[in-house]
Amino acid sequence: MCQALGAYLGKKVITCIRQPSQGPTFGIKGGAAGGGYSQVIPMEELNLHMTGDIHAIAAANNLLAAAIDARMFHESTQSDDALFGRLCPADAEGNRKFSPVMRRRLKKIGINKVDPNKLNPEERRRFVRLDINPDSITWQRVLDVNDRFLRRITVGEGPKEKGKTRQTGFDITVASEIMAILALATDLSDMRERLGRMVIGTNNDDIPITADDLGVGGALTVLMKDSIMPTLMQTLEGTPVFVHAGPFANVAHGNSSIIADQIALKLVGNDGYVVTESGFGADIGMEKFFDIKCRYSGLIPNAVVLVTTIRALKMHGGGPTVTAGKPLDIVYQNENLELLQVGCANMVAHIRNALRFGVPVVVAVNRFKDDTDDEVELVRQIALDAGAESAVMSNHWAEGGAGAIDLAKAVIAACEKPADFSFLYPLNMGVKEKIDVIACEIYGADGVEYSAEADRKIDLYERSGFGDLPICMAKTHLSLSHDPLQKGVPTGFILPIRDIRASVGAGFLYPLVGAISTMPGLPTRPAYYDIDIDPNTGMVIGLS
Numbered sequence: 001m002c003q004a005l006g007a008y009l010g011k012k013v014i015t016c017i018r019q020p021s022q023g024p025t026f027g028i029k030g031g032a033a034g035g036g037y038s039q040v041i042p043m044e045e046l047n048l049h050m051t052g053d054i055h056a057i058a059a060a061n062n063l064l065a066a067a068i069d070a071r072m073f074h075e076s077t078q079s080d081d082a083l084f085g086r087l088c089p090a091d092a093e094g095n096r097k098f099s100p101v102m103r104r105r106l107k108k109i110g111i112n113k114v115d116p117n118k119l120n121p122e123e124r125r126r127f128v129r130l131d132i133n134p135d136s137i138t139w140q141r142v143l144d145v146n147d148r149f150l151r152r153i154t155v156g157e158g159p160k161e162k163g164k165t166r167q168t169g170f171d172i173t174v175a176s177e178i179m180a181i182l183a184l185a186t187d188l189s190d191m192r193e194r195l196g197r198m199v200i201g202t203n204n205d206d207i208p209i210t211a212d213d214l215g216v217g218g219a220l221t222v223l224m225k226d227s228i229m230p231t232l233m234q235t236l237e238g239t240p241v242f243v244h245a246g247p248f249a250n251v252a253h254g255n256s257s258i259i260a261d262q263i264a265l266k267l268v269g270n271d272g273y274v275v276t277e278s279g280f281g282a283d284i285g286m287e288k289f290f291d292i293k294c295r296y297s298g299l300i301p302n303a304v305v306l307v308t309t310i311r312a313l314k315m316h317g318g319g320p321t322v323t324a325g326k327p328l329d330i331v332y333q334n335e336n337l338e339l340l341q342v343g344c345a346n347m348v349a350h351i352r353n354a355l356r357f358g359v360p361v362v363v364a365v366n367r368f369k370d371d372t373d374d375e376v377e378l379v380r381q382i383a384l385d386a387g388a389e390s391a392v393m394s395n396h397w398a399e400g401g402a403g404a405i406d407l408a409k410a411v412i413a414a415c416e417k418p419a420d421f422s423f424l425y426p427l428n429m430g431v432k433e434k435i436d437v438i439a440c441e442i443y444g445a446d447g448v449e450y451s452a453e454a455d456r457k458i459d460l461y462e463r464s465g466f467g468d469l470p471i472c473m474a475k476t477h478l479s480l481s482h483d484p485l486q487k488g489v490p491t492g493f494i495l496p497i498r499d500i501r502a503s504v505g506a507g508f509l510y511p512l513v514g515a516i517s518t519m520p521g522l523p524t525r526p527a528y529y530d531i532d533i534d535p536n537t538g539m540v541i542g543l544s
Contacts, residue, residue, distance in 0.1 A: 037400035148521030249280035317343025
C-alpha cells in the first residue's frame with residue numbers, strides 16, 4: 001500500500017515495521033520481509049542480524065541477569081563492611097566516592113549524604129544490602145532462537161557457586177522488556193530512565209528491586225545506545241521503510257517503535273502519510289497499540305487498515321489449520337462461500353474492536369492466487385455491513401504498488417474522515433478492572449478467573465504503586481480467546497490469568513493468559529531446512 005500511496009498521490013510516504021526475530025525465521029515462518037512484489041529489501045539483511053539490534057538487547061538483558069545472580073552471591077558470602085569496601089573502594093588517601101547510579105539508589109532509600117565515609121553502619125547496611133528474594137525474581141535470560149529446552153533451567157551448579165542454585169529460564173529475545181523499552185522510548189534520556197527502573201523482583205520485605213538498584217542501568221543504556229536509531233530500508237519500488245524494534249504482540253505490545261514513527265512523520269510533513277505496524281490482530285496488537293503505545297507517544301492514527309485473507313477466514317469458519325511444510329488443503333484452493341461466510345464472523349469481531357476506539361476502519365482483502373471474485377466480494381460486503389468505512393481487494397503481492405492503488409485511495413478517504421478516539425480504559429481503574437474490560441469487551445469473554453499467584457502479584461503491584469500502568473495481555477494470537485484451538489468468535493469462556501508480571505521500565509503490567517509461552521519451540525520440520533547459501537555468489541537462498 002505504501003508504494004501505491006506514493007504513486008497515486010505523488011506525496012511522501014514512509015512505512016514503519018518491526019524487525020523480525022531470528023527464532024521464527026529459522027523455526028516456522030521463513031522470510032519475514034513480505035513476498036512477491038510487496039517486499040522489503042535487502043530481505044536477507046532484514047531477516048538475519050541486520051544492524052544487530054536484537055543482539056544488543058540480548059547482551060543488555062543477560063548482563064542484568066548476571067548482575068542479579070552475582071549480587072545475591074556476593075551478599076550471601078560477605079559482611080556489610082566487606083561489601084561496602086568493594087562497592088566503594090578507598091584510594092590511597094582513604095577517599096571514597098559514589099558512582100552516579102549509586103546516588104540514584106541512595107536517593108531512593110532516603111539517604112542524602114554524598115561522602116561514602118559519612119555513612120553510619122545502618123546506612124551502609126541499607127545501601128549495600130539489596131536482600132533480593134530469589135523466589136520473587138521475574139527476570140530471565142534471553143536467546144533469539146526457538147529453544148524449548150531452555151524454558152526452565154537451574155543455574156549455580158558450578159562448584160565455586162557454593163550451592164547457590166535456583167530455578168530460572170530463558171525467553172526469546174523479542175520478549176525481553178528491553179525490547180519493549182526500545183519500541184516505547186521517545187529518546188535516549190527516556191530510554192536511560194526506563195532501563196534503570198526495570199523491576200527484577202523484590203526484596204524480602206516485598207519492596208521492588210530495580211536495575212538501578214543493582215547499579216547496571218547506565219551500562220545497559222551504553223549497550224543499547226546505537227540500537228535506538230531505526231534502520232532505513234526500502235521496498236522493491238523504492239519506498240522508504242523504517243525497521244525498528246521487534247516485540248511480539250502475543251507476549252509484548254507488538255508495534256514498531258515510537259521513534260521510527262516520529263522520524264517518519266517529520267520527514268513526510270503535514271501532507272504525507274506514515275503507515276505504521278501493529279501485529280497479530282485487532283484483539284492484541286491493535287488494542288495494545290492504542291492503549292499502550294498511543295498513551296506514551298501522544299500520536300493518534302487517522303485510520304485503521306485491517307488486513308484479512310480469505311484463507312484465514314476459511315480457517316476460522318472451520319477449515320483445517322494451515323501448517324508450514326504441509327501441502328495446502330483443497331478447501332483453500334477451491335471456492336467455498338459457505339465456509340467463508342461462517343469465518344467472516346471473526347473479521348466482524350475485529351472490525352468491532354477497531355471501531356470501539358472511534359477510528360475509521362478500512363478492510364484490506366489481501367488476495368491469494370486461488371481466491372475467486374465471488375469470495376472477495378462476499379468478504380467486502382460483510383465488512384461493509386459490519387461498519388467498515390470501505391473494504392478493498394489488494395493484489396500487491398502479484399502487482400506491487402499498482403495492485404494496491406484502490407486500497408490507497410480508500411485509506412486516503414478514511415484519513416479525511418473525523419475520528420472520535422478514546423482509550424478502552426482509564427489508567428486509574430484498578431488492575432483487575434482493566435483486565436476485565438479487555439477480556440470482556442475485546443476478547444468476548446464472560447469473565448476472568450485469577451490464580452492465587454496472580455491475585456498475590458496484583459496486590460503487590462498495586463501496593464508498590466504500579467496499579468496505574470496500562471495492561472499488556474500475553475495471549476495467543478491464534479484465537480480471540482486464550483485457547484488457540486477456538487477459532488471464529490468463541491463465546492461462553494472464562495479467561496484464565498495464571499500469573500502477572502510488571503514491566504515497569506517499559507510501562508505496563510502483563511498478565512499471562514492461559515498457557516502462553518515466552519520461549520517458542522522448533523517444529524518437526526523447521527524453516528532452516530530450506531535456508532542455505534550459494535558459496536559461489538554468497539547469495540542466501542530459502543528465505544522467501
